[in-house]
Amino acid sequence: MKIMTPQNTDGQTTETSERRISVGISSCLLGDNVRFNGGHSHSSYCTKTLSQYFQFEKFCPEVAAGFSTPRPTLRLIGDPNAPKMVYTKDSDTDVTETFVEGYREHLTTLDHLDGYIVMKNSPSCGMERIKIYQENGHPHMQRTAGLFTQALMDKYPLLPVEEDGRLNDPALRENFILRVFAHHEFRHQVATSDNFHDLLQFHSRYKYLVMAHSQSAYKNIGRLLSNAKKQPLHTLKEIYFAELMQAFKQPASRKNHCNVLMHLLGYLKRSVSGGIRQDIESVIHQYRRGEVTLITPVTLLRHYLNQYGSEYVKSQRYFEPYPAALGIRSNL
Numbered sequence: 001m002k003i004m005t006p007q008n009t010d011g012q013t014t015e016t017s018e019r020r021i022s023v024g025i026s027s028c029l030l031g032d033n034v035r036f037n038g039g040h041s042h043s044s045y046c047t048k049t050l051s052q053y054f055q056f057e058k059f060c061p062e063v064a065a066g067f068s069t070p071r072p073t074l075r076l077i078g079d080p081n082a083p084k085m086v087y088t089k090d091s092d093t094d095v096t097e098t099f100v101e102g103y104r105e106h107l108t109t110l111d112h113l114d115g116y117i118v119m120k121n122s123p124s125c126g127m128e129r130i131k132i133y134q135e136n137g138h139p140h141m142q143r144t145a146g147l148f149t150q151a152l153m154d155k156y157p158l159l160p161v162e163e164d165g166r167l168n169d170p171a172l173r174e175n176f177i178l179r180v181f182a183h184h185e186f187r188h189q190v191a192t193s194d195n196f197h198d199l200l201q202f203h204s205r206y207k208y209l210v211m212a213h214s215q216s217a218y219k220n221i222g223r224l225l226s227n228a229k230k231q232p233l234h235t236l237k238e239i240y241f242a243e244l245m246q247a248f249k250q251p252a253s254r255k256n257h258c259n260v261l262m263h264l265l266g267y268l269k270r271s272v273s274g275g276i277r278q279d280i281e282s283v284i285h286q287y288r289r290g291e292v293t294l295i296t297p298v299t300l301l302r303h304y305l306n307q308y309g310s311e312y313v314k315s316q317r318y319f320e321p322y323p324a325a326l327g328i329r330s331n332l
């Protein structure tokens, strides 16, 4: 399956890659019978929908550590800042070192990934809210990530990571998928380039998407690029990428979307009649009030900008940050 990216300068959708995007995943989410009870946690959204765009690379850290399937359940105990892994029914047997050894090597091989989907509630794979038990058997108030996922996030802090359960929430799903596609595009079109112009072009496409997520990041990045000569290109790219991914972690609010849509409407000032602009503006207000979903004003604006907009505005990734066929903006 080819990855489809937003429009080119003719307003046509283009193919920029023959590959699907590489995304790591907990093996049990693909239906592998690797869970402690010998079962799986198959995610049909991953295998039926996302698999059209993502090339999943599965990994089960408990199996990699040599634990049997089925196996006794595991839990985290001790210091919330440095939890240990033990068997739930045998907390004297510390299996932390065995577990860590099982993924240590694998963890060093993941810098080609653009995202990772992990299984919720697992002391190995969960991304958050994992209990850490005290000696008295009660959990600490403080929760954590599973040991493997924490190590993954520590080693690759900009990598988009999400839990399967949270992908059922339209806003969280949108945010994760947007970050995966942005991560992929930056790595392939900017990270490997020695040309400052590629970074500028990338930012030129992503400008309004950044604005939708964070006004402060929008300003910071603008300042960063206007002082570009103050640091070597590779440092500049690292700072830029960190700012970008941090900004995208913050879901775009309805208010920010409206702000961006009004800015984009401004590009039609000289080319369409006041009546048409008023119609578009009233659809933006409908979206602001929650009467229509985001896809409605975006589609309407894009229709007119494809005919009358400049190449700059037509190239904005804001219009299609991920394949439209995913239908994500119909639920926002």
Ligand code: SF4
Pocket (backbone or CB within 6 Å): 026, 027, 028, 029, 034, 035, 036, 059, 060, 061, 062, 063, 119, 122, 124, 125
């Ligand atoms: S949650 Fe992680 S450790 Fe548990 S079965 Fe799934 S992949 Fe393996």
